[in-house]
Amino acid sequence: MSDRLPRLDAEAFSRPGALPEQEVQLPSMGGSVLVRGFTKGFQQRMRREAMGADGEMDNDKLELAMFTLGIVDPVITPEQAAAAFEENGPHSWAATDIDAVLQAVLGVNGLAPGSAREAALTFRDEPGE
Numbered sequence: 001m002s003d004r005l006p007r008l009d010a011e012a013f014s015r016p017g018a019l020p021e022q023e024v025q026l027p028s029m030g031g032s033v034l035v036r037g038f039t040k041g042f043q044q045r046m047r048r049e050a051m052g053a054d055g056e057m058d059n060d061k062l063e064l065a066m067f068t069l070g071i072v073d074p075v076i077t078p079e080q081a082a083a084a085f086e087e088n089g090p091h092s093w094a095a096t097d098i099d100a101v102l103q104a105v106l107g108v109n110g111l112a113p114g115s116a117r118e119a120a121l122t123f124r125d126e127p128g129e
Contacts, residue, residue: 020108021072026097034073035101037108042069063102070105 019037026032038046046069050062068081076084083091084098106112 022104022108024101024104026100028094028097033071033101035070035104035108036072037110038069043109063098066105067098067101070108071101 016039019039021034021036024033024035046065047057047062050058050065052058064081064085067084068076068078080091083089084093086092103112
């Protein structure tokens, strides 16, 4: 028995699929957050907006945007996210907590290291097919 999904028909392209979600446990903060994947158009816009005037990617801006917009529950404001990223502010988060959220955002968007390889292994043709 094959675990393959059926081939999509042309009408499927007019019905959006559900965006993937992941719960991220943050024990040091005593709870969790929910992160969600982005549409491709949203990813592209976020990258364009994180581009510096020199045409280089501003990784700090990109990480802040992924953090702010990737967390969907609870909804956080850009100001709250910026405060979490401060070096020594009263609302600064531990780097490990921010990185856990960012890794989850990358993972649900298929951008984490190994994601493409795992997808290829999961969806490769079975021998003899």
